Amino acid sequence: MRVAVFADIHSNLEALQSFIDHSATQSVDRYMCLGDVVGYGANPNQCVARLRLLPHGLFVLGNHDAAVLGVPVNMTQEARQAINWTRKRLSDESFYFLREMSDIIRWDDAVFCHSNPYKPRNWDYVSEKASISRSFARSKAKILFIGHTHVPVAITRKNFFCVYIRSPRHQSVVPVAASNRQIFNCGSVGQPRDGDPRGAYLVYDTNKWLVEFYRFEYDYGKAKEKIVTAGLPESLGRRLLSGL
Ligand SMILES: [Fe+2]
Numbered sequence: 319m320r321v322a323v324f325a326d327i328h329s330n331l332e333a334l335q336s337f338i339d340h341s342a343t344q345s346v347d348r349y350m351c352l353g354d355v356v357g358y359g360a361n362p363n364q365c366v367a368r369l370r371l372l373p374h375g376l377f378v379l380g381n382h383d384a385a386v387l388g389v390p391v392n393m394t395q396e397a398r399q400a401i402n403w404t405r406k407r408l409s410d411e412s413f414y415f416l417r418e419m420s421d422i423i424r425w426d427d428a429v430f431c432h433s434n435p436y437k438p439r440n441w442d443y444v445s446e447k448a449s450i451s452r453s454f455a456r457s458k459a460k461i462l463f464i465g466h467t468h469v470p471v472a473i474t475r476k477n478f479f480c481v482y483i484r485s486p487r488h489q490s491v492v493p494v495a496a497s498n499r500q501i502f503n504c505g506s507v508g509q510p511r512d513g514d515p516r517g518a519y520l521v522y523d524t525n526k527w528l529v530e531f532y533r534f535e536y537d538y539g540k541a542k543e544k545i546v547t548a549g550l551p552e553s554l555g556r557r558l559l560s561g562l
Contacts, residue, residue, distance in 0.1 A: 320345055323504045324519035325352035325432065325465025327369075328382065329359030329404065330508030330558070331544075333517045334368055336536035337507045344521050344532070348373065350423070352465035353380025353432035355416065357397060358509055358554050360544035362386075362404050366412040379419040380432040380466070381441045387416055391441065396551040403550055426524070429459035433466040443467050444501065450481055454499055461494065462501045463522070469512045470505030470520070470531055474498050485512070486520075486531035494527040502529050508541075515561035 322341045327334050341349075349372040356362040357380075369375060385391040385401045386408060393401070408416075421438040423430040433441045434449060436456035442449050445467050453462060454475055472492045474482045486492060494500065505518025512518075516533035523530065542555035 319347045319524045321348050321350050321522045321524065322346040322519060323350045323352065323430070323463050323502070323522055324507050325504050326354040326380070326468050326506035326509060327351075327356075327359075327365055328354055328506070328508040329356050329362040329365050330536075330541050331359070331361035331364045331368070332537045332541040333508040334365050336534050337517055337519055338368065338372070340532065340534040341519065341521070344530075346521060349375040350430050350463070350522075351375060351377045352430060352463065352504060353378045353419065354382045354465065355380065355419075356386055356404050356408070356412075357382030358400050358545075358550070359541065360548040360550060362407065363409050363412045366409075366415050370415065376423055376430075377415075377419040378423055378430055378432050379416070379421055379438075383416045383419060384439070387413070389439075396554060400550055400554060403548070424459065427460040428463060428522070429457055429461070430463045433464065435459065435462055435464075441466070444503070445469070445471075447481075450501065453501060460499055461522075462499075464501060464503050465506065467503060468506035468510055469503060470518045471501070471503040472529065472531075473501040473503075475500065488516070488531065488533040490531045492529045492531070494529060505531075509558065510561045511557075513561050515559060
């Protein structure tokens with residue numbers, strides 16, 4: 319089975335549609351969304367409607383999704399502005415969709431979550447040694463899939479004291495290790511933050527035991543203009559052009 323793992327769409331319809339088109343060329347059997355469907359961007363309802371049509375889609379809750387649902391979440395002023403904007407415009411249908419998303423999904427040897435597997439609703443970033451060690455220590459899953467940082471990463475645990483971290487590029491292929499445990503961050507569809515404005519996702523091939531990383535172009539200018547026209551903070555549009 320080939321599973322497209324993706325996250326952090328952030329109401330960016332142009333990026334989401336390009337992701338769907340790109341992943342359709344990769345023989346994907348099912349879709350696993352790791353949260354933050356909404357927040358920042360101008361098309362929350364349209365993104366939810368598009369996601370509902372994905373074949374065999376499973377969805378995990380992100381911190382921005384939770385904030386829109388009324389869960390207390392710490393965030394920047396601009397992010398909070400976008401949450402308030404989104405909440406006023408969210409349809410009942412979209413609201414119910416977000417409300418049904420899981421904190422964590424366990425599937426065979428793998429766990430799928432938005433931020434971290436040990437306390438999904440504290441929204442820790444798994445980006446430095448302490449949170450990486452904690453993720454391995456507090457989860458029994460062999461493979462962990464996460465999002466939240468908006469930066470694609472592949473982490474392999476060599477032993478208790480040592481992890482190997484790599485930053486995958488477009489078409490990087492990382493073998494699933496026979497015995498070592500691993501964390502894969504799929505990056506962000508709609509607001510990348512690694513200096514590359516292209517959207518990011520990965521495909522987990524459970525037959526070949528491979529994880530393939532992909533980047534795709536989309537109409538960054540159009541997504542930015544929509545943010546500005548909607549009256550959302552302009553910086554949220556500008557950052558789409560730089561990927562930072
Ligand atoms: Fe996010």
